[in-house]
Amino acid sequence: xxxxxxxxxxxxxxxxxxxxxxxxxxxxxxxxxxxxxxxxxxxxxxxxxxxxxxxxxxxxxxxxxxxxxxxxxxxxxxxxxxxxxxxxxxxxxxxxxxxxxxxxxxxxxxxxxxxxxxxxxxxxxxxxxxxxxxxxxxxxxxxxxxxxxxxxxxxxxxxxxxxxxxxxxxxxxxxxxxxxxxxxxxxxxxxxxxxxxxxxxxxxxxxxxxxxxxxxxxxxxxxxxxxxxxxxxxxxxxxxxxxxxxxxxxxxxxxxxxxxxxxxxxxxxxxxxxxxxxxxxxxxxxxxxxxxxxxxxxxxxxxxxxxxxxxxxxxxxxxxxxxxxxxxxxxxxxxxxxxxxxxxxxxxxxxxxxxxxxxxxxxxxxxxxxxxxxxxxxxxxxxxxxxxxxxxxxxxxxxxxxxxxxxxxxxxxxxxxxxxxxxxxxxxxxxxxxxxxxxxxxxxxxxxxxxxxxxxxxxxxxxxxxxxxxxxxxxxxxxxxxxxxxxxxxxxxxxxxxxxxxxxxxxxxxxxxxxxxxxxxxxxxxxxxxxxxxxxxxxxxxxxxxxxxxxxxxxxxxxxxxxxxxxxxxxxxxxxxxxxxxxxxxxxxxxxxxxxxxxxxxxxxxxxxxxxxxxxxxxxxxxxxxxxxxxxxxxx
Amino acid sequence: xxxxxxxxxxxxxxxxxxxxxxxxxxxxxxxxxxxxxxxxxxxxxxxxxxxxxxxxxxxxxxxxxxxxxxxxxxxxxxxxxxxxxxxxxxxxxxxxxxxxxxxxxxxxxxxxxxxxxxxxxxxxxxxxxxxxxxxxxxxxxxxxxxxxxxxxxxxxxxxxxxxxxxxxxxxxxxxxxxxxxxxxxxxxxxxxxxxxxxxxxxxxxxxxxxxxxxxxxxxxxxxxxxxxxxxxxxxxxxxxxxxxxxxxxxxxxxxxxxxxxxxxxxxxxxxxxxxxxxxxxxxxxxxxxxxxx
Numbered sequence: 029x030x031x032x033x034x035x036x037x038x039x040x041x042x043x044x045x046x047x048x049x050x051x052x053x054x055x056x057x058x059x060x061x062x063x064x065x066x067x068x069x070x071x072x073x074x075x076x077x078x079x080x081x082x083x084x085x086x087x088x089x090x091x092x093x094x095x096x097x098x099x100x101x102x103x104x105x106x107x108x109x110x111x112x113x114x115x116x117x118x119x120x121x122x123x124x125x126x127x128x129x130x131x132x133x134x135x136x137x138x139x140x141x142x143x144x145x146x147x148x149x150x151x152x153x154x155x156x157x158x159x160x161x162x163x164x165x166x167x168x169x170x171x172x173x174x175x176x177x178x179x180x181x182x183x184x185x186x187x188x189x190x191x192x193x194x195x196x197x198x199x200x201x202x203x204x205x206x207x208x209x210x211x212x213x214x215x216x217x218x219x220x221x222x223x224x225x226x227x228x229x230x231x232x233x234x235x236x237x238x239x240x241x242x243x244x245x246x247x248x249x250x251x252x253x254x255x256x257x258x259x260x261x262x263x264x265x266x267x268x269x270x271x272x273x274x275x276x277x278x279x280x281x282x283x284x285x286x287x288x289x290x291x292x293x294x295x296x297x298x299x300x301x302x303x304x305x306x307x308x309x310x311x312x313x314x315x316x317x318x319x320x321x322x323x324x325x326x327x328x329x330x331x332x333x334x335x336x337x338x339x340x341x342x343x344x345x346x347x348x349x350x351x352x353x354x355x356x357x358x359x360x361x362x363x364x365x366x367x368x369x370x371x372x373x374x375x376x377x378x379x380x381x382x383x384x385x386x387x388x389x390x391x392x393x394x395x396x397x398x399x400x401x402x403x404x405x406x407x408x409x410x411x412x413x414x415x416x417x418x419x420x421x422x423x424x425x426x427x428x429x430x431x432x433x434x435x436x437x438x439x440x441x442x443x444x445x446x447x448x449x450x451x452x453x454x455x456x457x458x459x460x461x462x463x464x465x466x467x468x469x470x471x472x473x474x475x476x477x478x479x480x481x482x483x484x485x486x487x488x489x490x491x492x493x494x495x496x497x498x499x500x501x502x503x504x505x506x507x508x509x510x511x512x513x514x515x516x517x518x519x520x521x522x523x524x525x526x527x528x529x530x531x532x533x534x535x536x537x538x539x540x541x542x543x544x545x546x547x548x549x550x551x552x553x554x555x556x557x558x559x560x561x562x563x564x565x566x567x568x569x570x571x572x573x574x575x576x577x578x579x580x581x582x583x584x585x586x587x588x589x590x591x592x593x594x595x596x597x598x599x600x601x602x603x604x605x606x607x608x609x610x611x612x613x614x615x616x617x618x619x620x621x622x623x624x625x626x627x628x629x630x631x632x633x634x635x636x637x638x639x640x641x642x643x644x645x646x647x648x649x650x651x652x653x654x655x656x657x658x659x660x661x662x663x664x
Numbered sequence: 665x666x667x668x669x670x671x672x673x674x675x676x677x678x679x680x681x682x683x684x685x686x687x688x689x690x691x692x693x694x695x696x697x698x699x700x701x702x703x704x705x706x707x708x709x710x711x712x713x714x715x716x717x718x719x720x721x722x723x724x725x726x727x728x729x730x731x732x733x734x735x736x737x738x739x740x741x742x743x744x745x746x747x748x749x750x751x752x753x754x755x756x757x758x759x760x761x762x763x764x765x766x767x768x769x770x771x772x773x774x775x776x777x778x779x780x781x782x783x784x785x786x787x788x789x790x791x792x793x794x795x796x797x798x799x800x801x802x803x804x805x806x807x808x809x810x811x812x813x814x815x816x817x818x819x820x821x822x823x824x825x826x827x828x829x830x831x832x833x834x835x836x837x838x839x840x841x842x843x844x845x846x847x848x849x850x851x852x853x854x855x856x857x858x859x860x861x862x863x864x865x866x867x868x869x870x871x872x873x874x875x876x877x878x879x880x881x882x883x884x885x886x887x888x889x890x891x892x893x894x895x896x897x898x899x900x901x902x903x904x905x906x907x908x909x910x911x912x913x914x915x916x917x918x919x920x921x922x923x924x925x926x927x928x929x930x931x932x933x934x935x936x937x938x939x940x941x942x943x944x945x946x947x948x949x950x951x952x953x954x955x956x957x
Contacts, residue, residue, distance in 0.1 A: 095788065130790065213775055486785035495716065495779040502915055510911035514904050521666050521900065554851050557922060560912065561855050564905040568862060571904070575897040578665065601869035604814055605862040611810060612803040612858055619799040627851040631858075664665065 033655065036648040043640075044535075047542035053080035054545055070336065072329030082545045083192065084208070085552030085626055088500050090493030091208035092216055098174050098201040099482040100133040104166060106482065110151045118144055134167050170201065172472075173481035178203055179469070180224040180476045183357055183440050203483070213490050221485070224438055226386020226477020228424070229378040231432040231444060232351050237324070237377040241314050243346045244337065248312035313337055318372060320360055323444075325372035328359060334375070350380050357440035357473075376441045378434050383424045386437075386477025388417025388454075394467035403459040407467035410457045411474055418454025426450035437473045503556035510560050511537070514567055522574050524663035528649055529570035532641040536566050539637040540630065547633075552626030562634030565609065569642035572598040574664055587662045588654050595647055602643065606635050668899055672892045676938055677884045677946055683939035687829060694836025703839055706846035709793045711756035711786035713763055716779040717771065719748045728752065728771065735770045749779070756786050796850045800831075803854065807861060815868055822944035823864045826936035830860045833932040834925055843921050852922045856929030859905060863898055863937035870894050871945075883949045887942045902934050 057077040060068070068074040086093050101123035108115065122137040129136075141148065141159055148155075148162040155165040178195055185193040185207065194206040210216050307315045316334050318325040326334050337343055338353055347353065356374035363369050392411045397403035413421055424433075425447050434444040435458075445458045461467040515533060518526035540559060544551060577594030585593065613635065616628030653659055707714050725742045728750060732740050741753040754763060764781065768774065784792075804824055811820040831853055838845060870890035878886055909930065912923035 127787065130787070213778075213781075485783070487788045488781065488783040490778070490781040492779045494718075506911050506915055506919075509914075510908040513907040513911060517904060517907060521668075553919070554848055557848070557851065557912070557919065560908055561926075564859070564901075564908045565862065567904050568901045571897050571900045572866065575894075575900070579893075597873070600872075601866045604869060605865040608807050608810055608861050608865065609858045611806050612854060615803045615806060616799055616854060619795055619802065623847045624796070624799070624851050624854075627848075627854075631855075 033648060033651045036644070036651070040645055040648060043539070047539050050080075050542040050545045051082075051538070053077050054082050054541075057081045070332055072332060078192070079548075080545065082541060083548060083550045084496070084500070085550045085555065086206060086208055086489065086496075087491050087553045087623075088496045088503070088551065089209050090491045090496035091206065092210050092213060093487075093489040094205045094217070094220060094485055095198065095487035096177075096203045096205070096220070096483040097486045098170060098177070099484050100170055100201065102482040103170055103173055104137070107166060107169060108151045109153045112151070114144070115146065115151050118146060134163070134170075138163055172475065174201055174203065176224075176472050176476040177481040177483055179472050180438065180481075181205055181220055183224075183473075184219055184438050202486075209493065211493065217485075217488075221483065224386075224476045226389070226474065227382035227436045228384040228386070228421075229354075229382045229434045229436050230424075230428055231434055232348070232377040232379065236348060236351075240346055240348065240377070241317070244313045244343050245311045247342060247346065248337070249310065317375070320362060320372050320374060324375040324377075325360065325362070326375055328371045328373065331355075331373055351377055352380055354378055354434070354436060354439055354441050357437070357442050374441070376434055376444060378436070378441075382436070383428075383433065384417065384420050386474070388413045388420065389474050389478040390414045390417075392471045392474035392478070394461075394464060394471045396464075397457075397459065403457075406459060407461040407464045408457045408459045409461065409467050409470045409474065411455075411471075413454035415454070418452070421454050421456070422450060422452045425456075435470065435473065437477055442473045443470055499553050503553060507556060507560050511563055514563055518567065518570070522570075522664055525574055525577075528646045529567060529574070529642070531649075532570060532638075532646050533563060533566055535645060536562070536634065536638045536641040539641065540634045543633045543637060544630065549629050549633075550626065551630070552623060554623040554627035555630040558627040558630035559634055562631060562638060565606070565635060566638035566642050569598075569602045569606070569638060570646060572601055573643070573646070577662070577664055581662065581664070587659055590662070591647075591650050591654070595643070599643070602639070606639055609635050667896070669896050672895055674888070674892060674895075676888055676891050677943055680939050680943035683935075684943065687833070687936075687940070690836060691829070691832045694832060694839060697839040698835065701839055701842065703835070703845050704842045705789075705793075706844045706849075707753060707756075707782060707784050707789070708847045709789050709796075709845065711784045711789035713754040713784075714780070714782040715752045715754075715764065715767055716745060716781075717750050717752065717773060717777050718746070718779055719750070719771075719773065719777060722748055723750070725750070731770050732767070735766050737767070756789070792847065796847070800850075800853065800857075803857065804828075807857075811865070811868075815872060818945050818948035819868050821948060822941040823861060823868070825944050826864055826933075826941035827857050827860055829936045829940050830856055830929055830932040833936075834929045837928045838925070843924060846921070848919070848922050849925055852925035852929065855926060856933055859930055860933030860936060862901075863934055864941045866894050866897060867891055867937055867942060868945075883946050887946050891938055891942055898934060898937070902930060905930050 053076075057065075058081075065074060068077070101119055104119060105111065105116075118140045119137070122133065122140045125131070125140075126133040126136045141163065146159075148159045149157050152162050152166070155162045174197060178197060181203065182193075182195050185195065185205075192208065194204070196204045198204050205220055207216055313334070316326065316330040316337075318327060338347075354376045356376065359371040359373055361369055361371050390412055392409060394407060394409055397406045397408045399405070428447050429450065430447065432444045432446050434441045436442070443458060443460075445460060458470065461470065511533065515526075515530040518529045518533075520526070522529065537559070540562065543549075573594055576598040577590050580590035580593045580597075581587070610632060613628045613632035616624055617632060620628055725744065728742050729738075729740070732738065732742075732752070737754055739755050743751045743753075745751045752767065754767075764778075764783075768778075804827065807827070808820040808824050811823050834853060834856060837843070838849070843849075867890055870893055871886055874881075874886050874890050874893075878889070881889070906927070909923050909926045912919055912926065915923070
């Protein structure tokens with residue numbers, strides 16, 4: 029018996045340790061000052077915290093929730109090459125009927141087309157002959173348009189500086205975008221809604237890039253512009269201005285990366301920049317960079333630091349005036365010499381002026397390279413352009429053989445293939461794809477620039493950061509108040525046993541929050557309400573048990589017998605009532621949207637953990653008291 | 665040992681016919697009100713725009729309304745929500761498109777003043793309503809199946825009827841006082857269902873136990889004994905829930921409506937356990953089965 033109880037205490041202890049670990053990150057994160065947070069972010073160490081804290085919903089930290097829907101009638105209209113009055117009449121009728129009857133637009137459109145004598149082949153080029161064939165093709169096009177739009181939005185969201193943007197597809201033609209903690213709402217809305225810009229831009233000569241990096245290193249080290257190293261393309265005027273302004277402004281490591289050296293050293297083992305302090309002092313910029321397949325690779329942890337350097341107004345003046353730096357849209361994983369793997373972003377130095385705009389692309393698709401070609405059996409991206417595009421592309425490729433041409437969507441580089449030959453007819457392919465998925469993604473990106481998807485906002489919820497903070501404060505106050513009231517009542521009514529129930533209540537709150545942190549669930553305002561209400565349900569379990577124990581004591585049982593019968597008898601009622609609540613919560617988690625879902629998640633985990641705290645934990649303490657003190661009377 | 669109530673022996677089932685009649689009268693009033701006045705759905709369900717604004721200078725509701733009338737938004741509902749803080753609700757179909765810009769420029773405010781902005785399209789509103797109904801419907805079904813499995817079929821009838829009763833009573837309060845039904849109200853309804861069900865199951869659990877204990881008693885008597893035996897637990901638990909809900913009542917806005925729903929619902933829930941769920945099981949058992957005798 030005693031042994032068994034020791035095991036119980038160990039289980040409780042381990043659970044507490046686990047919960048403590050899970051909550052540690054949240055507590056640490058919120059105790060940092062803004063300054064410290066910025067410092068950790070520069071070091072690339074903040075992400076570790078951010079990925080482990082309890083995430084706050086948009087209603088608590090402020091942010092934006094937007095649901096967009098693909099405007100299907102508009103898409104069909106755009107795709108149609110010949111818009112006769114009869115065709116437009118059918119299209120508009122289908123559009124309004126679909127809205128009125130809450131039917132799928134394509135179902136209605138299909139029906140209307142079949143009821144009429146419309147021959148779709150007269151209205152759409154290159155999509156087959158039969159009506160059904162053309163309609164299927166358009167539906168596929170619509171699905172692709174949603175994917176393209178999602179790719180475009182995903183490509184853009186990091187401009188908002190949001191830590192965990194969420195872009196999800198809902199249903200067939202809807203996209204939900206959630207941006208937490210966003211400040212400039214109007215800009216965010218514009219950025220999401222703007223049509224995508226696809227460009228093909230030539231990379232700068234690597235020698236020019238090298239001399240810029242050398243100049244930047246030199247400036248960061250000495251605070252002076254080295255005019256010999258500064259690239260010839262930097263205008264003389266710019267660099268003299270820079271020289272004047274920056275004379276005695278030697279920039280220290282501290283200023284650049286924030287924080288003190290000792291702190292940096294303390295965390296260097298696993299969170300510090302991937303760079304040696306000595307080398308860093310000597311070559312501040314280039315030491316942050318790596319060679320990845322003869323391109324400039326930036327280890328993920330150094331990205332923020334490199335961005336900060338490139339944003340420095342003095343450094344900006346060193347960048348050749350006709351060029352800019354762009355980042356890759358995705359990371360490359362490489363195995364390092366010591367066997368560990370590291371993710372790199374690629375930094376591209378490109379011309380300011382695009383060589384060709386994406387609007388000229390007419391088709392793009394992924395496929396396997398044909399036999400006989402160099403990339404036989406390898407995934408490639410085929411791309412063709414309209415006649416205007418082909419003309420420009422022919423000139424561009426002809427004049428730049430051997431150079432790299434970056435495919436840029438909204439200032440993000442997706443790939444930068446070498447131009448191998450002059451392409452006269454606008455029909456090109458890109459090889460060197462890692463796998464078929466990558467090829468498909470690139471094809472989506474190419475199409476996104478070519479065919480913008482018409483999206484309309486159907487739902488928008490925005491909460492300003494100040495309101496969110498107020499809500500948290502109120503939520504926490506009410507939560508604590510509710511808990512205090514219940515706890516005082518329990519002690520008043522059940523005395524020492526009430527104290528035990530109170531302890532269970534506190535543990536339950538800790539465990540529930542810990543589970544939320546572990547599951548990376550989001551805490552919302554209704555979620556807090558769910559947590560508060562769990563308090564009521566959790567206490568009910570103890571009330572049931574205590575009332576039962578009282579009954580048994582009144583029947584003249586001994587303390588230990590009353591306790592064990594009390595628990596045993598109360599158990600079935602507790603289980604049945606909690607399981608029905610859990611079932612309800614599960615259904616809400618599945619079918620509910622937004623606030624209801626947040627409510628259901630905390631309710632579910634709160635009830636689950638309450639069964640552990642209200643039954644197992646309290647029982648363990650009773651057992652302990654009985655063994656240790658052999659109590660004759662029970663304070664209940 | 666402190667006791668709120670001593671051992672009791674109320675003949676609950678005997679009074680149940682009167683109690684059910686009272687409930688039916690209240691629900692009938694509610695249904696009539698639902699037909700004629702309907703529910704006041706929030707923009708979650710009707711579509712529309714909600715803007716919560718904090719002004720830099722003091723303004724009154726009349727001020728704001730006067731300004732909004734000039735831009736043809738006279739159908740807006742304006743509520744005070746704090747110091748210089750107002751919630752403006754514009755129904756669906758009013759000045760769609762650049763509504764937010766219109767409000768912003770007419771009230772002479774910037775994005776900084778907007779604390780919260782919600783725009784729900786009519787299609788989404790309809791869908792959310794559908795999703796909420798489906799969620800409630802499915803949870804009833806699943807609860808029914810679970811209770812039928814753990815107890816007997818007639819118990820799930822009793823439990824579900826008492827849940828329907830609680831929701832109808834709460835809806836009655838909402839329609840009579842025209843409280844706003846939003847997504848969080850639905851969450852409140854579901855919590856009410858949860859608590860009410862807790863009460864019901866605790867009583868049923870005792871019946872299950874007492875059926876074995878008192879083999880010679882009638883169903884009616886066993887139900888009475890069980891309700892009386894669990895009465896002190898029912899009262900204590902409801903008191904704690906009540907404390908919690910009282911705390912929620914302090915918070916203004918949606919949470920308060922949530923708390924009102926909870927208060928009404930939890931009272932209805934306790935009542936329905938005793939006067940709906942119990943009697944239904946007794947009547948059903950008497951009519952269709954002959955247990956224990």
